[in-house]
Amino acid sequence: MLMIMQTAPSGGAGAAILQFAPFIFIFVIFYFLMIRPQQRRVKEHQAAIAAIKKGDDIITGGGIRGRVTKVSDDEAEVEIAQGVKVRVIKSTITQVLTPNTKPAND
Numbered sequence: 099m100l101m102i103m104q105t106a107p108s109g110g111a112g113a114a115i116l117q118f119a120p121f122i123f124i125f126v127i128f129y130f131l132m133i134r135p136q137q138r139r140v141k142e143h144q145a146a147i148a149a150i151k152k153g154d155d156i157i158t159g160g161g162i163r164g165r166v167t168k169v170s171d172d173e174a175e176v177e178i179a180q181g182v183k184v185r186v187i188k189s190t191i192t193q194v195l196t197p198n199t200k201p202a203n204d
Contacts, residue, residue, distance in 0.1 A: 146194045150174060155195040158186055163195075 150156065154166045156176060164176035167183060174191070177183050 147188050147191055150188065150191065150194060156191050157193040157195065159190040159192050 150166055150169055152166055152169060155163065156166060156174075157163050158176070162176075162178055162184075164178040164184075166174050167177050168175035172188055173185050174188055175183050175185050
């Protein structure tokens with residue numbers, strides 16, 4: 099009897115869906131736990147970069163912290179020390195600090 103069940107043709111489309119169900123379930127879990135939150139963070143980062151204005155404190159991708167003195171379409175001029183200004187491309191800015199943030203050692 100067991101051999102007859104093994105050699106009989108499977109249910110077709112229903113069996114195929116049951117075989118792929120675990121993969122579909124894993125993809126759904128990955129989407130909600132990893133992909134969707136990452137997309138949300140990227141949108142928030144792009145909005146923060148687009149909203150940069152003169153006087154904002156920023157941190158660049160290289161770890162340089164400074165204050166924005168001038169903003170153009172795709173560049174920002176950043177003062178990293180008194181009288182020392184550098185131009186950075188906006189996409190390299192990793193973080194925009196809020197004005198009321200104070201260093202921990204003050």
